[in-house]
Amino acid sequence: xxxxxGRQFIDSTDKKAVLNSLSGExxxxxxxxxxFEKKLKNYFSCKYVAAVSSGTAAMHLVALALGWSKNDLxxxxxxxxxxxxxxxxxxxxxLEFVDIDEHTYNICPNKLEKKIKLLKNKKLKxxxxxxxxxxxxxxxxxxxLSKKYKFDLINDNCHAIGADIKKxxxxxTDYALASVHSYHPVKNITTGEGGAxxxxxxxxxSKIKKLRxxxxxxxxxxxxxxxxxxxxxxxxxxxxxQSALGxxxxxxxxxxxxxxxxxxxxxxxxxxxxxxxxxxQKKFISGHAYHLFPLLINxxxxxxxxxxxxxxxxxxxxxxxxxxxxxxxFSYFNRKYKININDFPNSEIFYEQEVSLPIFYSLNQNxxxxxxxxxxxxxxxxxxx
Numbered sequence: 001x002x003x004x005x006g007r008q009f010i011d012s013t014d015k016k017a018v019l020n021s022l023s024g025e026x027x028x029x030x031x032x033x034x035x036f037e038k039k040l041k042n043y044f045s046c047k048y049v050a051a052v053s054s055g056t057a058a059m060h061l062v063a064l065a066l067g068w069s070k071n072d073l074x075x076x077x078x079x080x081x082x083x084x085x086x087x088x089x090x091x092x093x094x095l096e097f098v099d100i101d102e103h104t105y106n107i108c109p110n111k112l113e114k115k116i117k118l119l120k121n122k123k124l125k126x127x128x129x130x131x132x133x134x135x136x137x138x139x140x141x142x143x144x145l146s147k148k149y150k151f152d153l154i155n156d157n158c159h160a161i162g163a164d165i166k167k168x169x170x171x172x173t174d175y176a177l178a179s180v181h182s183y184h185p186v187k188n189i190t191t192g193e194g195g196a197x198x199x200x201x202x203x204x205x206s207k208i209k210k211l212r213x214x215x216x217x218x219x220x221x222x223x224x225x226x227x228x229x230x231x232x233x234x235x236x237x238x239x240x241x242q243s244a245l246g247x248x249x250x251x252x253x254x255x256x257x258x259x260x261x262x263x264x265x266x267x268x269x270x271x272x273x274x275x276x277x278x279x280x281q282k283k284f285i286s287g288h289a290y291h292l293f294p295l296l297i298n299x300x301x302x303x304x305x306x307x308x309x310x311x312x313x314x315x316x317x318x319x320x321x322x323x324x325x326x327x328x329x330f331s332y333f334n335r336k337y338k339i340n341i342n343d344f345p346n347s348e349i350f351y352e353q354e355v356s357l358p359i360f361y362s363l364n365q366n367x368x369x370x371x372x373x374x375x376x377x378x379x380x381x382x383x384x385x
Contacts, residue, residue, distance in 0.1 A: 002319060003371065004358060008186070009252075013248055021240050036051050036244075037050065044179075050205050051195070052194070052197065052238055053237060055195035062154060062180060062204075065204055068088065072125035074094065074128065075127045076107070078347050079130075096337075098111050104137075105350060112145060124150075125152065126153070131158075134260075135281065140175070143176075152177050159289065178201070179197070183195055191238065191249070211236075214233045215229040259361050267372070277379070278296035292323055292356050294356055296353040299353065300352075310355075318374060321356045
């Protein structure tokens, strides 16, 4: 079996749900879309939800609805997927990065405030905070900063679906203006491709629902064919059969999370006292969603390149990943923005050392033992004696 870093789990109930939806009258914007939105709203204790075609579509719609444009400044961590940076750039807003906290790997609130104080005449529009790997950010502190400096706070919750702060699963919308989900196959639940925006702001979600369908507004005039567009949008609609899969997957989210946490605990127990490695957050955290398990390995000390480490594990049919290449390292962003890597010491070290271990529902004890022993063997082989 090829052991990759992530994989969806689809069972017979998921397949049955999709097949049943395909027998319905509408397979695009049918009853399952509305039902899925209602289930999400109830599960995550928020007031409004708009389901869409992907996590990227969700973030783009939030940006459009909030009017991100030229001269607006958006701050974010460089350790996240590049889609948000792409959106900011495409909307011609200004993008700047804030280094991560060395322990949580999330955006550092102290460095964020320091950055804000240095902005001078720049117009800070929003901060996008990613719950990296499934660990909630320091949302109380971020909320305090958003009130103090008057910016919109957006929760990139794509990694942390089902995570909790003191058993409060609505934390995304309690602290942020909007919380964005992704239901890509490697996420905690999947609709194939798909996503959603969760918010307690009715006007925001109402606007997003228009923008996800080309900006079309039905006026209800005497002409049955008539509709209008006040702001151009996109086709970011999710299908009915994707929503049916989402409803079925959501029922299993607690089971999925329990298994992810069991796997994470296994990794913690195996690696916590091993030399040359660092487990995330130094301890197991029960409210963590564990979308990823980032293990830090001091490749310099063991005199081994990360690429050779990956090659060795491939021979064992173990395929790891790295999350993420700091966004400022990509050629486009590196050319466009004046980046001083000395401003990101934690992100640089993190990228140099991080590997994402396999973590998904169908991993068993034999797989975990093979992964851990294989990593231990190669470290012992190359470490300085």
